[in-house]
Amino acid sequence: MNSTEKATPTDVELLEKAREAAHHAWAPYSSFPVGAALLLDDGRVITGSNVENASSPLGICAERNAAAHMITSGEVTADDGHLSQLPTILAVAIVGLKAEPCYPCGACRQVLREFNCQRVIVSVDGEPHSLDFDEILPNSFGPEAL
Ligand code: THU
Numbered sequence: 001m002n003s004t005e006k007a008t009p010t011d012v013e014l015l016e017k018a019r020e021a022a023h024h025a026w027a028p029y030s031s032f033p034v035g036a037a038l039l040l041d042d043g044r045v046i047t048g049s050n051v052e053n054a055s056s057p058l059g060i061c062a063e064r065n066a067a068a069h070m071i072t073s074g075e076v077t078a079d080d081g082h083l084s085q086l087p088t089i090l091a092v093a094i095v096g097l098k099a100e101p102c103y104p105c106g107a108c109r110q111v112l113r114e115f116n117c118q119r120v121i122v123s124v125d126g127e128p129h130s131l132d133f134d135e136i137l138p139n140s141f142g143p144e145a146l
Contacts (some may be wrong), residue, residue: 006043006069006107008039008043009039009045011046011091011093011121011128011130012029012095012128013024014039014045014091014121014128015037015093015095015121015123015128016067017035017037017045017047017060017093018035018037018047018062018093018094018095019035019080019095019097020035020046020047021035021036021037021047021049021062021066021071021095022034022049022062022095022096022097023033023035023049023097024049025049025050025051025062025097026049026051026052027050027052028052029052029054029056029059030050030052030059031094031098032050032097032098032099033049033064033096034049034050034062034063034094034095034096034097034102035047035048035049035062035094035095035097036048036061036062036063036065036092036094036095036104037092037093038048038066038067038089038091038092038095039089039090039092039093040070040071040087040088040089040090041088041089041124042085042087042133043109044070044090046066046069046070047066047069047117047143048062048063048064048065048066048067048068048069048071049062049065050065051065052061057079059098061104061105061107061108063092063094063104063105063108063111063112064107064108064111064139065094067114067115068091070087070115071083071087071102074087074099086114086116086143087115087118088115088116088118089115089116089117089118090114090118090119091117091118091130092104092112092117092119092120092121093121093128094120094122095122095123098112100123100124100125100126101123101124101129102123103120103122104120104124104136109136109137110137110140110141112115112133113133113137113141113142114143116142117133118132118133119131119132119133120133120136124136125136126130
């Protein structure tokens with residue numbers, strides 16, 4: 001590895017990033033702050049936290065905010081100025097400050113599936129626990145079906 005390349009973060013480090021993100025949650029209604037950290041195939045780590053709203057159905061989970069951030073901060077490569085390729089999420093780490101482990105909700109599983117998420121990392125007794133994405137969303141529907 002040359003000095004400008006970054007080492008791939010460990011699962012412990014990804015959980016730490018997710019925990020930091022959880023401290024930026026806006027969760028006054030549930031008091032259930034969550035943070036997510038996405039490790040992308042281009043080496044970037046993108047985080048998100050849950051953002052709730054007084055009009056409760058408008059709240060958005062940490063994982064989906066991270067996925068939206070991943071898209072909006074991605075490199076634009078198409079001529080007409082949009083992302084031309086789906087990013088691949090190598091792993092998502094999730095931390096709920098009030099619950100351990102904190103698994104992604106069903107809606108977030110489907111959104112992560114869109115981006116070929118391969119692994120989920122949660123914290124169990126303070127240690128990283130890794131699951132293959134297929135274990136948490138088997139027989140899933142994705143973009144290749146259309
Ligand atoms: N929440 C997440 O951000 N991610 C999950 O995977 C589970 C739930 C949020 C949604 C809501 O703001 C709060 O946790 C309580 O449901």
